[in-house]
Amino acid sequence: MSDIPFSDHTGGVDLRSNYFELFGIPVGYDVERSAIQPRYLELQRVVHPDRFAGLGERGQRLAIQYAAFVNEAFDTLCSPLKRALYLLEVSGHPVDVERNTVMDAAFLMEQMSLREELSEVRDSADPEAAVESVRENAEAMMDALKDEFVRLWQEGETGYEQAADCARKMHFAEKLLDEAEQLEEEILDS
Incomplete structure (x- = not known):
């Protein structure tokens, strides 16, 4: 087995393919986890490092690389924000949501208001x-932003810049949602 090229054992997984191609689905925002789960499990089995034990250290490293690629693809396609950012990237319009945080004033005010509400939760009469x-x-x-993103992304070149703005807003909304869910767990556990 060690003299057989590694790629012969990966079930057609190509690290140069995009995540949509990897899962055999059309490029688009609407991706159902249940639709890609069977392919994900198949890909995990095909590229599992244990299958490449006979290929030596190099084969093991490559297997880990392939497995990481499959896992990252699945994680990206299952996450509304990551999927939006990936769509922009494969369309030639990558967005750095960590560095480019310019937002319109109305959205920022809404975010500030919700964050203020969140900070006052513990002191309220009914924290739950x-x-x-x-x-x-x-x-x-977040639901409204996802709908807006889809609409803008489907416009193609004319909508990509606004879709990127929408993805940046999704990043803020996701953070707020994560913080609210974490606080909710803390309150319910206390």
């Missing part, structure tokens, strides 16, 4: 209801 309200508002914001 208060954090649930913030979480629901953050979920509604």
Whole structure:
């Protein structure tokens, strides 16, 4: 087995393919986890490092690389924000949400208001209801942003810049949602 090229054992996994090609689905925002889960499990089995034990140290390193690629692809396609950013990237319009954080004033005010509500949750008369309200508002914001992203991304070249702005907003909304969910868990556990 050690004299057989590594690529002969990867079931057609190509590190140069995009994540949509890897999972055999059309390039687009709407991806259902349940639709790609069977292919993910198949790919995990095909590129599992244990299958390449006979290929030596180099084969093991390559297997780990392939497995990491499959895992990253699945994680990206299952995450609304990561999927949006990846779509922009494969369309030639990459976005750095960590560095490019310029937002319109109305969105920033809404974010500040929700963050203020979140910071006051523990002091409220009913912390569970208060954090649930913030979480629901953050979920509604994220749902609206996902819909807006899809609309803008489908416009193609004319919508990519606005879709990138929308993805940056999704980044903020996701952080807020994560913080609200974490606080909700803390409140329920106390």
